Amino acid sequence: MQLKGGGKVRKALMMIICVALGAGLFFGVDRMWLKRVPETTDEQVTLSKIEKAQKIIQESYVDKVDADKLMDGALKGMVAALNDPYSVYMDKDASKQFNESLHSSFSGIGAEITKQDGQFVVVSPLKESPAEKAGLKPNDVIKKVDGDEVASLTIYELTSKIRGPKGSRVQLNIERGQSEKELTVTVVRDDIPIETVSHSVFEQDGVKTGYIEITTFAEGTGQDVQKALEKLEKEEITGLILDVRGNPGGLLSSVEEVLDPFITDRKPFMYVEERNGNREPLTAKTKEKKEYPAVVLIDGGSASAAEILAAAMREVEGTTLIGTKTFGKGTVQQSLDLGDGSQMKLTVSKWLTPDKRWIHKKGIEPTIEVVQPDIFSLSPLQSAVILKKGMNDERIASLQRLLEGLGYDIDRKDGYFNTKTEEAVMKFQKTAGLKETGEVNTSTLKKLEETLTAYQENVNHDHQLQSALDFLGKNQ
Template sequence: MKRLLLMVTCALVGAALFFGVERVFFKEDQANTEVSETLVKLQKAQDLITESYVEQVDSNELLDGAIQGMVNSLGDPYSVYMDEETSKQFEQSLDSSFSGIGAELTKENEDFVVVSPFKGSPAEKAGLKPNDIVKSVDGESVQSLTLYQVTAKIRGPKGSKVQIGVERGDSAKELMINVVRDDIPNETVHSDLIETNDGNIGYLEISTFAEGTADDVKESLEKLEAEDIDGLILDVRGNPGGLLSSVEEIMYQFVTDKKPFMHIEERNGDSEALSSPLKERKDYPIATLINGGSASAAEILAAGMQEVEGYALIGNTTFGKGTVQQSVDLGDGSQMKLTMFKWLTPNERWIHSKGIEPTLQVEQPPVYDLVPLQSAVVLKKGMNDEKIAVLQNMLKGLDYEVDRTDGYFSTSTEKAVQTFQKSVGLKANGEANTATLTELDKAIQTFKDNPENDHQLQSAIEYLQEE
């Protein structure tokens, strides 16, 4: 039996995540005559190159190039061909624990785009953001590489460093982000009990949809419900997706059978509806946190919660991944993953490249968008540099008074640095040296880790209290 996959992206962590489910959706090949004509044409081209090209060529490389060319001509970042070597590396990464930077990468047109860093991963800590465009790895351009070649360059052993050059937003200047590779934890569910004056609210964070995630969600939910919760927050921010079977089982716990929670559509318009067997919805309100790093399976969950049960989505518009891939073994160790289907929301909307808009749009504090500040030179009064603009925004985000954020190191900036240095026990000379920048990065991370500074989380708590 062939395996249907809803491919999320290629993973920078050394593993790629897929929606996987045992379903058969195969079409017959085209008429034998058409196939024969195509093969004759390909054979002629191969013979011509093999016999007449100015240099000797490897016929296997020609074949790989032909297949790769056909896939590339589709212009679809989710359809990929992997030769035998790449396929082995890929399968090994799926079957074992992995180390890397902890982020998801996809290809859009000619750009390699970060879908999302995993929460708490080296990539997130180093400052990679959803929609960053990867331009270089360790100083080498990735322009001519395939998606899997880029991820292979980024992968590496625990403790090793990789420098990733990215473009962000409207800035044309390449931003260099240094990441120390590490083991990526397999734990995909985190739960907590939030005590408020109006009762207890359960919190369930799902970082990916992997094997065992549904069981962990069920176990965590039972423990929270034993505390007599008055509401529940599901957090799939930064969740790049995962196994369809996993999100399916999770949907069974939250949405009822009154309408399908998703549809899988073939190119001829025929579709299959997937429904939950649940008869009665929870007796407490639920809110789901989403952002631009919520993709694929996370979007299936968000759409189901919103369109089946009317639960609120809080945060930012999701990534927008709405296609389905079929994984096919080509018989010689190579394989192809080809986009064959779309998935649609309960209301039969295709959210591909659009994402899902939240019920309640909530922006995070600007500090959340800042990258850790790394500088080879000491930043001091009178200098003018983009890194100083980051420094000023960091200080401002931590409530230190600065008069400007344009990159000019003013007297006000110097005083703010001195005040910060005193607060962390450093020599208060007003110059941003390595020690100062390190402590500043720590302060920013502490700010982000404080739930009270998480505007989206706090909005979800307030929303549930009003329900």
């Protein structure tokens, strides 16, 4: 969607992984390089100061200095001064990486990451990505990559460190929840295709409910949703579930296209608020509401453009939201090409819900709160050593939580491998057709991972989805 105001048209993006830079300052620096201007304004005095500092460094520093690195450093300093995790200056390499994430496919782990309060936080792993398969979860905090501390890195330095050739491995040390111990997660990098829409039909007692999952809002997502909807309506569905759980956002233009079939023009579906306080209403073109009811599934990994969709559906059409509170990102970034392969993405405005609420750092509460079983937050267990009775560490605590989630009798989850844990492991091994040793070796780890994945992918265990189906069944 293009935002229009004051005769200007700009392409806006709602992105999660960003850092910071000020547009006015950057363009000033650009003018400094292209043309010397009389020092008659505060801005020109500032630019002259920057130019003088650069000249002093280039002429006087003990070692030879790369002028491009100096410029990048100056721009990154402006980024830090803004203290905004959603604005960013990207050099040529970072810019290329960012563009690849919006088009076709790229090699990496497939997770959206932001920086909050100086920490790198996983917003959400992409559906079916290596990150999801390895067990990364929303709100995981990344502390180390391949053993190196990452606190001093920028967001794009971090993602460059995480990305790599297909088939290679990267080790992440993460903090999760209230655990005092770091977890180690090894992810095998792979191609990350940008396939953002999937659909299916759930049928019960002759009643057909359509289901559309949107994993991110990229170019073409709106068209794919429209195609999916047409197929579902040919199946004569009597209700629809839109699933944006774990959806970290994407293009603002994309979410408008997705919303178009579902909301009417009775009121704006969002407002864009500029820094001067002016609010621009954005309104759909649709005149008539769908005949069948809809539900939107949300969770803590639903962010940015996904929140625009959820708020619009709820506040324009009264659609029921089921799940847990969303992430809470209420700002708009504009992408600007700087002409040399680099670019900047600057926070230029806020977005407000149809009821003019700003949900930034607050999120959107569900109409009906449904929390998934604890096992849905668990990751596949990883260990290079055999786990056995008498050991005590975080991996065993994860093992105990996993066994309990699968229905085995566990009397402690503090990481101490006691007799009860050994008995539970033996029962699992018997059920899985493995040798009953009571020790967790490679074959047991593999079978545990397969069992966990199968459990989490079984729609009958998805409490939020089942609640949506029940709700629609009663309201069709």
